[in-house]
Amino acid sequence: MTAPLPVRSRPVPTKKVCFVTVGATASFHLLLQTIFKDDFLRALRRFGFTNLLVQYGKDGQSVWDDFLRRCPPHSEGRHGVSVEGFNFNPDGLDAEMRLARSNLSQGRDGGLVISHAGSGSILGAMRLGVPLVVVPNPTLKDNHQQELADELQQQGYVIASSCQNLAAAVGQGERLRAQMLAWPPVCSVSQRQQRSLEDVMSDELGFLD
C-alpha cells in the first residue's frame, strides 16, 4: 500500500524571459538601441516579462555601456524589468534560447526570443520551438534578410518586425506562442518526390544503392 502523494500546489511562474540576440557576424546597433528604449521596455512590462537578456555582440559593447550609464540597475528607466547582457557565447546560444521556454519547476513562464534575421539564429530558435520575432538588418547587402523573414512569417513560423514596430511585435509574439508550428516540417507528399541531399550526393558519386 502506498501513501497518497502529498498534494502540492502547482508552482506559480515568477519569471518570464525575453532573450534578444544580434548574432555573431555583423553588428546591429539599431536593434540594440530599440530594445533599450522606453516604449519597448514598457511593452515587455505590460505583457508580464520580468527579465531581458541581451546578446549584444562584439561591436555592441558601446551601446550596452551607454545603456548601463543611462539606466543603472533598479532605476526608473528599466521599467521594472531586470536587464542582463553578454557579448557572445562561443558554445552557441541554445542554452539562452531555452530560457524562453516554459519550465514550471524552475518557475519560468513561456517567454520570447527576438533575433536578427540570420539563418543560424532563426533555425536555432525554431528547432527549440520558442516563439520568435525576427528583425531583418536593413544595412546588409541588398537587405537579403527581409525575404526570409517575410516568407517564414507568411508560413506562420515567426513574426517579422522592423525596429520601429518592435514594441507591438511583443504582443504578436504572445499570440504566436499559442499556435506554434513544429520545425522541421513533416515531409509533405510533394517534398518526398524531391531528391534529398544524400540522393544527389550518391548520384554524383555513382552509387546506385
Place this chain on the structure above:
Amino acid sequence: MDSWLSWTGLFWVAALAVVAGMSTILLTMHALAKSQHSQVPKWRSKNTPIHLLVVLGSGGHTAEMFSMLRRMSLNPSKYTYRTYIVSSGDNFSATKAVEFETTYLNQNAKENAPGGQATTGSYTIVTVPRARRVHQSFLTAPFSTIQSFWSCLLVLRGLHPDQQPLPSPARSPYPDVILTNGPATAVCVILAARLLRLCHFLCAGLSFNRSVGTQAGSETSATAPGHFQLRTIFVESWARVTTLSLSGKLLLPFADRFLVQWPALKGKKAWSGMRETEYAGTLVD
C-alpha cells in the same frame, strides 16, 4: 621616331591585346562550363571510400551546413574522410566542425557499429584566406579573392600546409565530392576544382597523343584527378528565398549540381540553354 611606336601602331597593339584577352577569358569560361559536363561513373562499388570536402563560411552558412549534414544523417562509414575549409579568423566554423565530428559523428558511428572506431579522427580542418569580409568593398575583393583562390588550389591538390597525407585507402589527394552552400570562399573552391578538371582534361589529351608515339605518360595519370573526382554540389543558402546570392549567380554555370530550397528559385539558369537549378525543398533542420 620609329614607325612601330607611332599612335596607330600602339592602337593596333592595344586592340589586339584586348581581343586576345577577351577571347582567352571567353574560351576559358566556355571550357570551364562546358568541357566536363557529366563524367560520373556509371557504377561505383558500395564500399569505395569517399573523400568529402565541405566549404564552411561565416556564421549562418556554417550553421546551415551542419544543419543539412545532420538532416541527411551523414554517414561517416560511407564518407570516410572529411575535409573542412574555413576562412581565416573564423573560429566559430572551426569549433562547429570539431563539435560535429566529435559529438555527432562519433555518436552515430557507435550506434551503427558498436566497438568500431575505424572512422574516428578521419578529418582535417584547413584554413584559407578570406575572399571577402562581410562589409568589405567589392573593389578590393578581387585581390583578396586571388590569394584565396591560390590557397584553394593547394587544398584541392592536398598540398596545403594544414593537410596531412590521406589515410592509405584513398587513391589520390583530390576530394571525390565538394559540398558548399554559398560563402564567398565557395566561389574559389568550385572554380579551382573546375580549373583542375580542365587541366586534367587537356593533359589527358596531350599524354594520350604522346603515349601513342612513345608509350609514356602513365605516371601523370596516377596523380591527376580521375574523371569522376572533384564533383561539385552547390546548395543555395536557405536564407535566399526569391533571389540568388552573389556566389550563386557566379557559380550557377560552373557547379555540377545546383540545388535551391525555395520554389521561387526553381528553374533559374545562367543563360539560355544552360542547366537549370534544381528545387530540393528544405534541406536544413
